[in-house]
Amino acid sequence: AFELARREGRKKVTAVHKANIMKLTDGLFLECARAVAADYPDILFEDMLVDAMCMKLVQAPENYDVLVLPNLYGDIVSDLAAGLVGGLGVAPGANIGDGIAVFEPVHGSAPKYAGMDRVNPLATILSGVIMLRHLGEFAAAERVMRGVTAVLEEGKTVTYDLGGTASTSEMTDAIIAKMG
Known part of the structure; x- marks a missing residue:
């Protein structure tokens, strides 16, 4: 810590x-x-x-x-x-120990939603950002955050829990497109 x-x-x-x-x-x-x-x-x-x-x-x-x-x-x-901060769909998680770290969404794997293409991808993506920072890949983390921030500020391509209608893959694609 x-x-x-x-x-x-x-x-x-x-x-x-x-x-x-x-x-x-x-x-x-x-x-x-x-x-x-x-x-x-x-x-x-x-x-x-x-x-x-x-x-x-x-x-x-x-x-x-x-x-x-x-x-x-x-x-x-x-x-x-x-x-x-908006619910489990946006909450990243990290369990960091001496020499070992695990990064995952706070909500876990949510198997009941598997294959439905409707869950918010942010918790997983933001867990990846934390992992990138942990690994010292600050430029990559910033690039991903640029995409996330742009999509959230725009508000057009977000999932149902954020007031939109986008699928998981649509929101993810929008984030990737905004990463530059």
Whole structure:
């Protein structure tokens, strides 16, 4: 989380936990987060209980940069955050560890929509952007973002969840065309 914050120019990392109740597991998580934070004096560190984080994230999402959470809380809070930005269809995801990273839409594979050509491709495309940045391919990430931004600003070729009628492939093709 701290390396990501540093690389992305973020100012703060918040460790989210329930150490007041889950004393052993979340207590260890918090202890480790504090130990790692000590190695990054240039990054502000705070910790917060998961229930308080849910409320505060809804009230003032702009107060948070990078959140680090155990898997269960991360799954819940990422869905809450997705609701703040337009839903699961636009929410990218990244699970980044030491030397290993997985990039995927927050909504997962959505197998019930397989082959229907109607889901919003943004969560998958934006997960790819995060991956490109993680790999240091900043120019490629920016090129993809140029296409995404242009299509969203234009508003003509978007899927149903964004108020349009475009299919998955139509929206994807529009993004590719706008990448330049």
